[in-house]
Amino acid sequence: SATIGPPKVKRVAVSSDSLLIIVTPPFGSEAGDFFEYHVSYWENATSATRKETKTSNTLFKIGNLKELTLYCFRIQVELVTHSDLHLLGLQSVPECYTTTISEATKAGYIILFFLLVFIFVSLVTAGLFFLWRHHKTLKYWSQPPLEIPSHFEEYLKDPSMAVTDMLDPYAEDDPQDSLSVLFCGEGSQACGSSLDGDGQAHLRSSSSESEVT
Template sequence: NDLGVNCMNLTKLECNFTPSSLSTGFPPHFNISLRVRAKLEDLVSPWLTVPWFLSCWNVTIGPPESIWVTPGEASLIIRFSSPFDVPPNLGYFQYYVHYWEKAGIQKVKGPFKSNSIVLDGLRPLREYCLQVKAHLFRTSCNTSRPGRLSNITCYETMMDATTKLQQVILIAVGVFLSLAALAGGCFFLVLRYKGLVKYWFHSPPSIPSQIEEYLKDPSQPILEALDKDTSPTDDAWDLVSVVAFPAKEQEDVPQTL
């Protein structure tokens, strides 16, 4: 046939009339009527006429294909391909994104004409689920057909610069408070157990080496050694001054014995 589709002697209960190129296929403004019959060896059923089909009104739009999602800083970047090709002079697709934070309320963004969509304004480090849907607008017959939603996929957003800065500040403040609490605790313990700390860090008393030797060997003349170490000149005068007075003044000076 002209469509290049062979639907004779099929073993399956379906036949794909999708054209192999944009130059072939049923014209979108044509009413199409099909007849179907079954055959088993020499037995043939009567023809069954199916309801009229008009592409502008009865076409089923599938979900976008090859959906690829890249997590960004508090955003999701979505790329996909259209359900099928449409000649620009006959129509175009518009796309809607249904998304929600996991266990949250669903939101819808659109319409978009591009196959690359950026969902921004999301919360960082949160898991979001999404579905994409295509709407077909036929300019030739002035109709709009909504498509089916894609499968649900979930992704986690990345942290943005503000969140990174907040995280660094929180870590720094946490470390500072921990060190301050540790220093305060140590200071409190030192004040509370000051005597014990002083005892721990105080050097033990020591005895003179001569006494230590005497304790090791009591037969040593320790007293004589100590007397020898004491010099008799330790208490001697270092300097003697002689003061002379005149004879008259000397008489006035009282004599002291």
């Protein structure tokens, strides 16, 4: 017996919850004969769970589908003759389509988007107002901590050591720069002779310098 080929899918209209399919029969039927179309469909390309429906119309709809979901289907034709003979044909090649998003869901996404934008702008505004209101406090806390100079820190640890360090430079001065004070008592010839000798030496030095000049 002859094999009946699969029907040809002419058009598929995709919506958010259905697929509207138009098919053409493999050949024209005789009077009293008609075709039935066995449609099997499943969610996603690898799903093992399949649903089936049957119709005798060349325009039919697969309904109750999920939004933004990939669905695949294939069709097998069955010829029913006037003598009530049922002949199954070959199955068509699977075709896959993704459902669209509904207007209600799209409106919900738009509202959610503007709500998130409003929340973001509100948080940014509140943050800027907080910074403006407390900028002095934030500036104070952001400054680095004050550090005590090392010599003051040493003084605080050991004040006696600091006083000794302050007096030491005077002890280390050049002896030639120091001033000697000589006390002479009354009637001390040694002191007088010493002063006279120094005075005469100073006078001789001064007179010799004037002569050179």
